[in-house]
Amino acid sequence: MNLNLQRVYQARENLRGIAIATPITLSHELSETSGARIYFKWESLQKTGSFKIRGAIHKMRSIKQEELSKGVITASTGNHAQGMAFGARLLRISATVVMPMPTPQIKVERTERLGARVIRFGENYDEAHAHCTELIDRTGMTYIPAFEDFEVMAGQGTIALEILELFPETEMILVPVGGGGLISGIAVAAKAINPEIQVIGVQSTQACTMYHCFKAGEMVSVPVLPTLAEGLAGKIDPITLKLVKEYVDDIVLADEEFLPNTIHWVLSSERQVVEPSGAVGVTAIQQGLVRGVRKRNVVVVISGGNMDRSLLERIVLNHGRIQVEDRDVSKNFSY
Numbered sequence: 414m415n416l417n418l419q420r421v422y423q424a425r426e427n428l429r430g431i432a433i434a435t436p437i438t439l440s441h442e443l444s445e446t447s448g449a450r451i452y453f454k455w456e457s458l459q460k461t462g463s464f465k466i467r468g469a470i471h472k473m474r475s476i477k478q479e480e481l482s483k484g485v486i487t488a489s490t491g492n493h494a495q496g497m498a499f500g501a502r503l504l505r506i507s508a509t510v511v512m513p514m515p516t517p518q519i520k521v522e523r524t525e526r527l528g529a530r531v532i533r534f535g536e537n538y539d540e541a542h543a544h545c546t547e548l549i550d551r552t553g554m555t556y557i558p559a560f561e562d563f564e565v566m567a568g569q570g571t572i573a574l575e576i577l578e579l580f581p582e583t584e585m586i587l588v589p590v591g592g593g594g595l596i597s598g599i600a601v602a603a604k605a606i607n608p609e610i611q612v613i614g615v616q617s618t619q620a621c622t623m624y625h626c627f628k629a630g631e632m633v634s635v636p637v638l639p640t641l642a643e644g645l646a647g648k649i650d651p652i653t654l655k656l657v658k659e660y661v662d663d664i665v666l667a668d669e670e671f672l673p674n675t676i677h678w679v680l681s682s683e684r685q686v687v688e689p690s691g692a693v694g695v696t697a698i699q700q701g702l703v704r705g706v707r708k709r710n711v712v713v714v715i716s717g718g719n720m721d722r723s724l725l726e727r728i729v730l731n732h733g734r735i736q737v738e739d740r741d742v743s744k745n746f747s748y
Contacts, residue, residue, distance in 0.1 A: 416563045416597065416656060418605035421570035424471040428568065431503065432467050434575050435459050437712065442682050447698055448707040452583075454576055457687055457718025461527070464569060464595060464716050465496030465559075471568030472557055473500050481506050486554040488538065488545040490516045491644055492717055493559040498529035509554060511545040513537050517721070538647070560594025561650035570598030576712050577606050584709045587694035589716045590614040590623045590664060591645040593653030599714070600660035613703055614657065614664035615693040617672065620646035624664045626654050641672050641724070644690030644717065665703060667696035673728045673735045675699060676720075686725065691716040 435455045443451040456464040473485060484507035487497050494510045501508030508529040512521060514536055521531050534544040549556055558565055572595075576583055586603060588596040600612040616624045619640035626633055626649060637646045657664075672689045675696040679687045687695070694713040697703050703711075727735050 416566050416570075416601050418602055420563065420567040421574060421598065421602040424467070424564070424567040425571045425574055427471045427474040428467060428571060431460075431470055432571070433459055434579075435572075437576065437579055438683075440683065443695070443698060447701075449698075450710045451698060451706075452580065452710070452712045453683065453695075454572065454712050454714045455685065456572065457685060457691055457715050461492065461495040461499050462717055462719040463492035463496060464572060464714075465492040466499050467496075467571055468560070468562075468565035468568035468594060468598070469493065469496040469557055470500035470503065471571075472562060472564040473497075473504055473506070475564045476555060480555050483507075483553045483555070484509060485557050486511070486545055486548060486552075487557045487559065488512075488542040489559060490520060490538065490541075492719055494520070494524045494529070495527060495719075497557050498524050498527035502528040509548070511535075511541045511548070513541045519722070560592035561652050562594070563652075566594045566598040566601070566653075566656070568598065569595045570602040572714065573599040573602035573606070577603065580710070580712065581607075582710045583607075583610060583712050585611040585613060585703075585706065585711045587613050587615055587697060587703065587711065587713045589645060589690055589693050589714065590616050590657075591620075591647070591690065593623055593649050593657050595714075595716060596661060597653050597656040601656065604660055611662045611705075612660065613697075614661050615667055615697045616645050616664060617642040617669045617689075617693055618666045619669040621666055622647065623649050623654070623657065624666055627657055627661070627664050630658065640669060641689040642669070642693060644688070645693065663704075665697050667693040667702065668700060671696050671700060673731075676725075677728050679715075680729070685715075686718045686720050687715050688717045688720045691718060 486509040488511045535541045619638040622635040675692045
């Protein structure tokens with residue numbers, strides 16, 4: 414089994430009438446300052462506020478019904494938890510999410526409101542995931558991965574179909590990178606349709622595991638520093654690294670300290686809320702980090718808008734000038 418365009422088209426059929434074909438808009442201000450035509454793909458306007466429902470729902474609809482009869486389960490503290498919970502409610506199956514004890518209560522409540530049972534366990538993601546594995550062995554529930562799965566990646570790749578059908582003149586796509594599932598799906602689909610398209614990944618200077626593995630050409634150990642872009646922090650998988658090496662043209666690092674300014678700018682200029690992980694592509698354009706953008710048609714994927722309210726208030730009150738909080742997320746990834 415592998416990831417290909419046919420599987421992405423099948424994912425779109427599974428998502429028809431469920432996932433929103435999110436809008437693409439031209440950023441006049443950023444286009445003028447960059448000398449390019451910069452468009453935003455607003456996955457922040459997707460159901461549950463993130464692209465994650467695409468992969469989670471397609472994965473669940475690809476599993477035989479008898480395997481789903483005992484329910485689905487995952488370990489997560491972020492958008493994947495809500496995406497899986499939304500899909501499970503839609504398919505009328507039970508969902509369980511194991512979340513570390515430090516997970517903010519608002520994320521727990523949002524997941525529970527979507528109908529999932531939340532189990533708080535462990536002090537970090539690794540401990541929560543280990544408990545998730547124990548529950549699978551004990552109950553027979555089906556695990557829904559956050560990124561390291563071809564069907565999940567195919568679901569995320571439907572974003573590329575929407576981009577190229579609505580805007581076939583696209584020459585470059587910028588994609589936030591965490592575990593690598595989103596950019597793998599987009600890159601495989603986009604290059605199958607038009608091999609000349611460049612796909613550029615973006616991470617933060619504080620959350621850059623895939624960047625260093627990509628540059629090294631192999632899995633390497635990378636410390637994760639305190640970061641606002643928690644959705645980009647932490648583990649990757651050999652499956653996604655292999656696809657990223659094969660299909661992605663480059664990965665750049667957006668300055669972590671500039672992210673709050675970008676979030677404030679998007680709110681002021683585009684009238685949209687974007688979470689730090691979803692803002693890195695905009696930051697990369699603002700900082701001039703991507704080579705060869707002038708006079709080209711560039712689509713920046715805004716991957717999510719699930720912004721912590723207190724952080725957003727700090728950014729607004731300080732006009733985008735805040736410091737990264739001193740917190741260790743190295744074992745509390747928000748997939």
